[in-house]
Amino acid sequence: MTTISVCMIVKNEEDVLDRALSSIQEIADEIIVVDTGSTDHTKQIAKKYTDQIYDFVWCNDFSKARNYSFSKATKDYCMWLDADDVILDKDREGLLELKKNLSEDVSVVMMRYNTGFDKEGKPTFTYYRERLLRRCDNFRWGGFVHEAISPRGKIIYSDVAISHKKIKQSNPKRNLQIFRSKLKEGAVFTPREIFYYARELYYHRQYDEAITEFKHFLNTKKGWIENNISACQFLGYCYYQLGNMQEAITWLLNSMRYDLPRAEVCCDLGKYFFEMRSYEQAIYWYAVAMSCKRDDTSGAFVLPDCYDYIPSIQICLCYDTLGDYETANFYNELAGQAKPDNPAYLQNKRYFERRLKNKE
Incomplete structure (x- = not known):
C-alpha cells in the first residue's frame, strides 16, 4: 500500500488545526507540521497528532516554507494540506481507497479543491490542484505567493475533494x-x-x-x-x-x-447586458453559458452554478421582464432541476403559478 507524508505549513491556526489533523490522521503515515511563527496554541495542538514539528523563520515566501516541509518527508508521496482544509467523510473513504490502489508509477494525483459552498454545502467554486506528489520525483514549489508545483510524469485525476473551510478571515x-x-x-x-x-x-x-x-x-x-x-x-x-x-x-x-467561451464569462456578459436592459442579448449569453461544456480538469477556477442554475434563473428573469411568462416559467423549472430547494426558484414557482392561472 502507498504511504503518505502529509505536509503542512502553519501559523496561529489553533481554531482549525485540530479539525484538519483529525480528518487526515487515519490516512497519513506521517504528519509534518512546519510552524512559521505561531504565538497561540498551534504547536500544542499539533503535538496531539505528531512529533514532527519544525520551526521555519518566515521570509515572505510560501514556496520556501512548502519546500522545507517536503524536505522532511520520508514516505512514498507528499500530500500538502492547509490548516483550514478538511477532508469530509465521503472523501476520506475515497482517499483511503486511492491510497490502497494507487499505482507506484503515478507521479501526481490531481484532486478537487472545493473552496466555496452554498447553504446546502454544495460546492460553488471548485478546481483541481496537484495534491499527491511522488517524493522520488523531487517536485519543487514555485512562487512566493499563490505557490504551485508544475505537474509532470504520469498524472491522474481523482474525484476525491479537499474542502477549504475558513472559520476566520486571514x-x-x-x-x-x-x-x-x-x-x-x-x-x-x-x-x-x-x-x-x-x-x-x-x-x-x-x-x-x-x-x-x-x-x-x-x-x-x-x-x-x-x-x-x-x-x-x-x-x-x-x-x-x-x-x-x-x-x-x-x-x-x-x-x-x-x-472557446467559458460559462463563467458568458454569465458575466449576461449580467452586464441585463443591467443595460438589453434583455435579448442577456438571454443570448446566458443560453451560451448553458451550452458550454464544463471541464473541471482544465485547471480553471470553475463556478458550477454558471453551467445550469445561474443562466436558467437569469433567463427566467429576462423573459418575465419581457412579459413572456410561459417561457420564463420553463427556465425557472430548469433552475429548479439544478437547485430544487433554492428559495428563489420556489418563490418564482409560486409567482408563475398565480400568473399563469390568472392568464387562463
Missing part, C-alpha cells in the same frame, strides 16, 4: 504586502506572479493599477491559457467597477481569443 493585506515588498527588493515577477499581483490589486479596489498589470501580463504572451482568460475576465471586472461598461464587455469578449 489578514486581507498579507499577499499584497508581500508583492509590494518583493517589488521594493527588485524582484522580477514571472508572468504568473504578474497575474496574481494584478488580482490582489483588484481585490484591494486599486482598479487602475490592476488594469495596467493585467495588460502587462497578457502582453508577455507567456501566460497559461486559463490565466489569460481569467485576466480578460478581471479586466472586465475592473472596467465595470470604474463604470466603463463598453470596455468591460470588450474585455470579456476578448477572452474568446484564447479558447
Whole structure:
C-alpha cells in the first residue's frame, strides 16, 4: 500500500488545526507540521497528532516554507494540506481507497479543491490542484505567493475533494504586502506572479493599477491559457467597477481569443447586458453559458452554478421582464432541476403559478 507524508505549513491556526489533523490522521503515515511563527496554541495542538514539528523563520515566501516541509518527508508521496482544509467523510473513504490502489508509477494525483459552498454545502467554486506528489520525483514549489508545483510524469485525476473551510478571515493585506515588498527588493515577477499581483490589486479596489498589470501580463504572451482568460475576465471586472461598461464587455469578449467561451464569462456578459436592459442579448449569453461544456480538469477556477442554475434563473428573469411568462416559467423549472430547494426558484414557482392561472 502507498504511504503518505502529509505536509503542512502553519501559523496561529489553533481554531482549525485540530479539525484538519483529525480528518487526515487515519490516512497519513506521517504528519509534518512546519510552524512559521505561531504565538497561540498551534504547536500544542499539533503535538496531539505528531512529533514532527519544525520551526521555519518566515521570509515572505510560501514556496520556501512548502519546500522545507517536503524536505522532511520520508514516505512514498507528499500530500500538502492547509490548516483550514478538511477532508469530509465521503472523501476520506475515497482517499483511503486511492491510497490502497494507487499505482507506484503515478507521479501526481490531481484532486478537487472545493473552496466555496452554498447553504446546502454544495460546492460553488471548485478546481483541481496537484495534491499527491511522488517524493522520488523531487517536485519543487514555485512562487512566493499563490505557490504551485508544475505537474509532470504520469498524472491522474481523482474525484476525491479537499474542502477549504475558513472559520476566520486571514489578514486581507498579507499577499499584497508581500508583492509590494518583493517589488521594493527588485524582484522580477514571472508572468504568473504578474497575474496574481494584478488580482490582489483588484481585490484591494486599486482598479487602475490592476488594469495596467493585467495588460502587462497578457502582453508577455507567456501566460497559461486559463490565466489569460481569467485576466480578460478581471479586466472586465475592473472596467465595470470604474463604470466603463463598453470596455468591460470588450474585455470579456476578448477572452474568446484564447479558447472557446467559458460559462463563467458568458454569465458575466449576461449580467452586464441585463443591467443595460438589453434583455435579448442577456438571454443570448446566458443560453451560451448553458451550452458550454464544463471541464473541471482544465485547471480553471470553475463556478458550477454558471453551467445550469445561474443562466436558467437569469433567463427566467429576462423573459418575465419581457412579459413572456410561459417561457420564463420553463427556465425557472430548469433552475429548479439544478437547485430544487433554492428559495428563489420556489418563490418564482409560486409567482408563475398565480400568473399563469390568472392568464387562463
